[in-house]
Amino acid sequence: MDTTPVLGQALHRRRRRLRLRFAIPLVLLVLLSPAIYSYTTTMLQPSSLPLGVRSVEWLRQHHGNWLVDEVEHVYYGWWKKPKKGGPQLTKLPVALAPVVRHRNPHTVVPQRVPLVFAHALPGEGVWHQSGPGVFVTEFRTELAYPRIVAYLAWFDHARTSLAWYPGRYEPPNAPVRGPFQVPPGQRWRLLATFNGGFIHTDGNNGSSIGGLQYEPLQRGLATMLAYRDGSVDIRSWTGGPVAPRTVAFARQSLPLIVDHGRLNPALNDSSQWGYTLGNAVRVWRTGAGVDRHGNVFYAAADAQTVVTLARILQRAGAVRAMQLDINPEWPTLITYTHHHGIDPTKIVPNYQQPSTRYLVPDDRDFFAVYRRVPGPVTVPFK
Numbered sequence: 089m090d091t092t093p094v095l096g097q098a099l100h101r102r103r104r105r106l107r108l109r110f111a112i113p114l115v116l117l118v119l120l121s122p123a124i125y126s127y128t129t130t131m132l133q134p135s136s137l138p139l140g141v142r143s144v145e146w147l148r149q150h151h152g153n154w155l156v157d158e159v160e161h162v163y164y165g166w167w168k169k170p171k172k173g174g175p176q177l178t179k180l181p182v183a184l185a186p187v188v189r190h191r192n193p194h195t196v197v198p199q200r201v202p203l204v205f206a207h208a209l210p211g212e213g214v215w216h217q218s219g220p221g222v223f224v225t226e227f228r229t230e231l232a233y234p235r236i237v238a239y240l241a242w243f244d245h246a247r248t249s250l251a252w253y254p255g256r257y258e259p260p261n262a263p264v265r266g267p268f269q270v271p272p273g274q275r276w277r278l279l280a281t282f283n284g285g286f287i288h289t290d291g292n293n294g295s296s297i298g299g300l301q302y303e304p305l306q307r308g309l310a311t312m313l314a315y316r317d318g319s320v321d322i323r324s325w326t327g328g329p330v331a332p333r334t335v336a337f338a339r340q341s342l343p344l345i346v347d348h349g350r351l352n353p354a355l356n357d358s359s360q361w362g363y364t365l366g367n368a369v370r371v372w373r374t375g376a377g378v379d380r381h382g383n384v385f386y387a388a389a390d391a392q393t394v395v396t397l398a399r400i401l402q403r404a405g406a407v408r409a410m411q412l413d414i415n416p417e418w419p420t421l422i423t424y425t426h427h428h429g430i431d432p433t434k435i436v437p438n439y440q441q442p443s444t445r446y447l448v449p450d451d452r453d454f455f456a457v458y459r460r461v462p463g464p465v466t467v468p469f470k
Contacts, residue, residue, distance in 0.1 A: 134256065136450045138440075145287075170370055170391040172232045180209050180226045181237055181437055184216040198242045198383070201227050201404050205234070218423040219279040220459055221247030224435050229389055229400055238389035238400045239436045241280060241421055245382045248279060248457050249465045250314045252297070252337040255452040259288050259295050259303045266469040268449045270456055273470045275430050277459035281446040282386045283374055283420040284453035285341025285412040293340035294325075295453070297467050299333035309340040310410035312376060312455075316464040322378050322408045336465050339453070345398040346377060346409035355395050372416045372438075373397045376455075377406025384457075385409070388419040388436045418452070420445055
């Protein structure tokens with residue numbers, strides 16, 4: 089019996105399987121090569137972030153935002169969801185000893201934060217002065233979560249000036265990017281720094297410095313405004329795509345969370361606040377507010393919803409407030425003293441960020457609080 093045709097067919101089928109075995113990976117490699125090239129070149133660029141965080145940020149910016157949102161929703165909504173109750177704290181996490189011992193009797197001091205718990209921990213809600221016009225405090229935020237603490241700062245607008253700086257990559261379109269750190273020439277008067285808001289691809293937020301457009305300002309978004317006369321405000325933007333030259337800087341981040349001293353009723357609207365960014369997921373959140381005199385608050389706390397963050401700022405005395413960046417990688421509040429050179433102190437205990445953040449180049453934008461000097465307020469880049 090002649091088996092040649094059968095053997096030939098088997099050999100043909102084997103060759104075809106081999107071709108497919110090599111062809112499929114080759115096709116996948118060709119299809120994925122643009123993404124592989126983009127990821128590799130991005131990871132090779134200078135950055136202040138660890139590889140894992142940069143990988144997530146790259147995925148967000150390359151049509152993977154939905155996937156990151158889904159993973160974060162499951163991770164923070166289920167796996168890392170804080171448990172109610174538990175033992176009470178016996179002391180606050182950060183020791184906030186006053187640095188300025190001989191306070192000027194004319195120094196304006198903010199009112200003590202109204203406490204949530206009946207019995208205060210030592211120093212809870214009491215403002216400690218860390219520099220001229222800069223005060224910090226801590227307090228427990230909710231009866232149901234007795235171990236969660238909010239970290240607050242208050243900046244006297246009459247004694248300080250506020251600046252906003254672009255980072256190495258954020259915002260994406262910066263006509264003048266600057267040093268993406270606190271300029272060395274301004275560090276002699278540096279009092280505090282804190283993190284910015286959502287990146288542009290996540291929040292579609294606008295920004296402006298000295299009459300130049302960095303990203304187009306969007307109507308209806310909460311906007312931090314520092315004016316050249318030194319005053320500061322947070323309000324819902326109603327102007328055009330760029331702030332006028334009377335504004336030293338403008339930085340947006342989602343709609344207001346507090347307005348006229350009341351919580352924004354839209355905070356429960358998931359279509360406005362996003363899937364993982366809405367009020368249901370408890371994560372690290374940061375925010376900024378202004379009191380009725382125009383002084384600035386900064387707040388950061390773990391395991392917060394957008395609603396509870398708004399309540400923290402409202403309790404502190406903010407009449408208008410906005411949410412800044414969220415998630416555990418980003419909360420940063422650092423104060424500085426100048427006894428023998430510049431000495432940074434982390435107020436928000438974020439192990440993922442060093443106390444020298446913003447004294448070295450950083451990928452993201454940030455705010456700097458300076459000792460006020462005579463003349464118009466600007467954003468100095470030198």
